[in-house]
Amino acid sequence: MADPSPGRTVLEQPPSMPALFAKAVLTARGRGGELPGTRLARTGVTVDPANLAGYARVCRFPLADALPATYPHVLAFPLQIALMSDRAFPLALPGLVHVRNRIDVLRPIATTETLDLEVWAERFARHRSGATVDLCASVRSAGAEVWRSRSTYLARGARAPEGAPESDVTVAVGDLDRAVATWRVPADAGRRYAAVSGDVNPIHLSGLAAKAFGFKRAIAHGMWVKARVLAALENRLPEFSTVDVAFRKPLFLPSTVTLSTAQAGGGWDAAVRNARSGTEHLVAAIRPR
């Protein structure tokens, strides 16, 4: 469909994720150059109640009238994968590591709202072990932006273009020395989240597939861990908030992890760590807007 703004493509249907992942693997080699100016969009998107209910169950959110803060990511993510798997994208999708995700909830979104989504890539940046790129998403309802996110991906060994800025992947949190909950994360946690989010990246689905991409075991989706942190704090969160998380070390499946929380800045700091080794998987700073 033609669109007045240059570089903007409106998709009629959500793209097929398994096909995109396959394409991304097959076209991984020989990538480089600058970020494309492409913007992918979908308009008139409504939430499928059955999918939302499944998502809520897997992430432990209550089924309520407002969308979980992380749910619009599920709507926008296929567009981001479409953008990254396209040959014009300079980094190979296999091997990209999600290192930071910041969500701004500009207002609660009702489950019945009709949404317009747009995604793009920006901030190709230098990182001490490679390069990072931000995949951005904006969600609008009746013309007004209600939600936006910025996912930072690290490509180890990749090089950012000449004159690129320094990457910023730190999320500052205070002392989190009190574990408030223990979660047993089962071996099929990746498959369960894949089924409701469509994120069928093989590194989350089975140990064998993960090994093929250099991980010793399957790893949990970072956005699932983030969602579970939010679900654990759900009713204590400000309605208008910024939820900034840094994904530290991979959470291998299965694992037993702890959640630590502390009030901070009118919101919450949180950390998810391995229950035995203390390895930090995620830190989160949730602040009112």
Add this chain to the structure above:
Amino acid sequence: MADSTRRRAAIVGGNRIPFARSNSAYAQASNQDMLTATLDGLVARFGLQGESVGEVVAGAVLKHARDFNLTREAVLGSRLAPTTPAYDVQQACGTGLEAAVLVANKIALGQIESGIAGGVDTTSDAPLAVGDDLRRTLISLNNARTVGDRLKALARIRPGQLVPEIPRNAEPRTGLAMGDHAAITAAEWEIGREEQDELAARSHQRMAAAYDRGFFDDLVTPFLGLARDNNLRPDSSVEKLAKLKPVFGTGEGATMTAGNSTPLTDGASAVLLASDEWARAKGLPVLAHLVDAQTAAVDYVHGGEGLLMAPVYAVPVMLARNGLTLQDFDFYEIHEAFASTVLATMKAWEDEAFCKEKLGLDAPLGAIDRAKLNVNGSSLAAGHPFAATGGRIVASLAKMLHEAGPGKRGLISVCAAGGQGVVAILES
């Protein structure tokens, strides 16, 4: 006489989500989801964010084993302060009203200053249990210490045992569905098809009218896209209801249809109760007071009494204690489990022999003015998520009494499975 010197619990207001027929709008919602949403709606309505109330008391009739602490879990997921205590109750369809009585009693005794009573039920997300044989096998499997013991336990599993037990709306001791029991009572009291259909149609029409004039605006909060009870048929009529085939009872005398019986329903309700002082300090209204309550039970198994007739016995006890007659009320809320139940209840109170022999009264309680009965519709229209019905009725009646002005009196009668009944008096 009831002790008139003790303080009475005030009903400040209520909130419920619209009720939804089984496997419709709330098919994916759990009891905890619905109860939490209902509490949050109440919290928003009365500005209780981050605050603690004395106690939250609620329950569900159909409950998963994991929901052993359902109400407390819902409180922890709500906007109430996490320091709010809570506990679960279960008295079948009497759960919601019993919860209100328990909260009111603690307020009356000065043990708490405020409290929330509620109830929730889902017949969509119902708990399935493994059959008893398989359950025993699984327990011995879990207890087995050696591989041999485990294999022995596993070898006892038969394919037929793998069919789960689905909860049924039936009495464990009689094996009869509640509707079958009600049909026996309807036949005994010679309750006709037409009067049942009239009562059902009136329930729909009155509730639709109440919605239209905004009566439920401050009693109901939309949930998951539903703004009104989806069982409600504003255009219901005796003519339409007359076309339905009977589903309970047998032969010529079968009068009970899907139209004059309540459907399986999902939903939740909550009521805020308090001392007058607490309400005043918060700047909140007092709609009515809970004056008194009574429960009763009947021997429906071997004693020949109808399963849903217990309220008939509870009411005269409560009336005598309060020096009231059955006619001393401005509103009557008789839960419409089945249209025939409401009609049999009233007929029993009018029956001289029954009142004398069964209730031990010198004279029948007499007739009640039908114009004062379920004036804004009841369960036949709204549907009946078992434990949520009491809260729906208490909040609605309190509002009706408040609108009618001070000194008005209302009677609530709720029948329940197991041959029990809960009744109460509210006064503005």
